[in-house]
Amino acid sequence: MKRGCLWLLLILGLGMPLVAFSAGPPGDKVLNPGAELWKEVRGRQPAPATTQVQGRDTAVLINPWGERFRDYRRDRYIRYSGYLLAGVVGLLLLYHLLHGGLEVAESGRKVLRFEATERIVHWLLAVVFLALAVTGAILAFGRFVILPWLGGEAFSVIAAVSKQAHNLLGPLFIVALLWFFVLFVGRNLPKLVDLLWLIRAGGMLGGGHPPAGFFNGGEKIWFWILAVGGAVVSASGIVLDFPSLVEGRDPLVLALVVHGAAAVILIAASFGHMYLGTVGVKGSLQGMITGLVDEAWARTHHALWYEQLKGKKKAVERNAGE
Numbered sequence: 444m445k446r447g448c449l450w451l452l453l454i455l456g457l458g459m460p461l462v463a464f465s466a467g468p469p470g471d472k473v474l475n476p477g478a479e480l481w482k483e484v485r486g487r488q489p490a491p492a493t494t495q496v497q498g499r500d501t502a503v504l505i506n507p508w509g510e511r512f513r514d515y516r517r518d519r520y521i522r523y524s525g526y527l528l529a530g531v532v533g534l535l536l537l538y539h540l541l542h543g544g545l546e547v548a549e550s551g552r553k554v555l556r557f558e559a560t561e562r563i564v565h566w567l568l569a570v571v572f573l574a575l576a577v578t579g580a581i582l583a584f585g586r587f588v589i590l591p592w593l594g595g596e597a598f599s600v601i602a603a604v605s606k607q608a609h610n611l612l613g614p615l616f617i618v619a620l621l622w623f624f625v626l627f628v629g630r631n632l633p634k635l636v637d638l639l640w641l642i643r644a645g646g647m648l649g650g651g652h653p654p655a656g657f658f659n660g661g662e663k664i665w666f667w668i669l670a671v672g673g674a675v676v677s678a679s680g681i682v683l684d685f686p687s688l689v690e691g692r693d694p695l696v697l698a699l700v701v702h703g704a705a706a707v708i709l710i711a712a713s714f715g716h717m718y719l720g721t722v723g724v725k726g727s728l729q730g731m732i733t734g735l736v737d738e739a740w741a742r743t744h745h746a747l748w749y750e751q752l753k754g755k756k757k758a759v760e761r762n763a764g765e
């Protein structure tokens with residue numbers, strides 16, 4: 444199981460950056476035989492062209508935003524998102540090789556950490572998020588990797604399915620994110636103790652485990668990256684799903700740039716979260732699957748929460764193996 448999670452992280456993390464690197468030198472441009480003509484046309488802009496065809500953009504001969512977006516996407520977006528994702532995976536692997544995962548000797552007694560609804564909403568959000576990440580990566584990078592590899596016919600099917608899935612899953616992500624936010628925001632409000640936890644880098648500096656409440660400073664940062672980044676991808680995604688909401692093309696290009704940038708930041712941050720939730724901090728995943736964590740895990744990683752829990756009825760104590 445643990446090995447499976449590491450593989451998942453590796454495949455997701457290295458797959459997309461490899462796509463970016465294998466996209467070839469992004470600067471290669473094919474010479475347009477009509478370049479001279481279009482240069483002439485561009486020289487006359489912004490004087491409006493005249494046409495009898497009535498409709499949005501019908502008098503626009505050259506859309507400079509569109510060209511700039513294509514260059515940005517090919518020369519910057521693909522390249523730098525590849526660097527970011529590969530860098531995060533590389534750092535996580537290096538950390539794991541040097542440091543290994545955190546492990547606490549089990550006590551055998553369990554305490555309740557997550558209710559069933561909380562776990563269901565977490566996994567709904569996680570599955571939808573990962574499906575959006577994979578289909579989004581196919582739409583962004585597929586042309587550079589899948590197309591030359593599998594050919595036009597196969598790629599057109601894969602891209603069409605990815606596009607439909609991405610468009611349909613977007614609204615579900617918004618619902619899951621809002622539901623998740625409502626359930627968890629109360630436990631993610633910043634406190635002074637979180638700052639102290641962060642200053643000690645969760646125990647990497649100064650030794651030992653700094654005290655933390657239900658969620659520690661690092662988890663709260665992930666929650667707020669997800670909340671803010673999720674709101675940005677959701678708002679820009681709605682514009683892209685329903686283009687008639689805005690006037691003209693420029694807002695759509697802007698929405699695509701913002702959507703792509705926020706999505707890649709979220710995916711990079713989610714790698715860190717998935718690492719810590721599986722092999723990075725052993726015993727955490729159990730809590731998100733069964734709802735129960737070992738008492739020693741709770742006392743070590745979330746000492747302040749554990750103190751509050753003691754004496755509360757909610758703390759379901761069970762013997763191991765029950």
Ligand code: HEM
Nearest residue numbers: 568569572627658662663666713717720721727728730731
């Ligand atoms: C598939 C891989 C994933 C695994 C193994 C995983 C695992 C976990 C675990 C174990 C926890 C509980 C941590 C604790 O007890 O303190 C947790 C919490 C959480 N997970 Fe995941 N998760 C995954 C994917 C995701 C994804 C894709 C998202 C978001 C899109 C996400 C968002 C969260 C958030 C926001 C929390 C609560 C942290 C907080 O509110 O501060 N998880 N996850």
